[in-house]
Amino acid sequence: MSFFRRPDYQSDATQFINSLKEQKPELAAQQLAGRSLLWDKQVDREAWDDYDEGRVEQKPYVYQTNS
Numbered sequence: 001m002s003f004f005r006r007p008d009y010q011s012d013a014t015q016f017i018n019s020l021k022e023q024k025p026e027l028a029a030q031q032l033a034g035r036s037l038l039w040d041k042q043v044d045r046e047a048w049d050d051y052d053e054g055r056v057e058q059k060p061y062v063y064q065t066n067s
Contacts (some may be wrong), residue, residue, distance in 0.1 A: 021027055
């Protein structure tokens with residue numbers, strides 16, 4: 001170990017999260033359950049293809065009048 005080495009820095013937020021995880025070990029499982037509610041979904045590729053086909057190109061300057 002170097003003579004000039006400083007101790008590893010941890011921010012207040014990191015210290016808070018680490019202490020919270022120690023106090024509530026079930027927190028990781030709850031986070032995964034919450035994530036699965038919003039993000040872990042099956043994607044319907046055919047529906048996305050239909051959305052992409054129905055997309056209309058936007059003009060470079062949308063406020064320009066047709067004159």
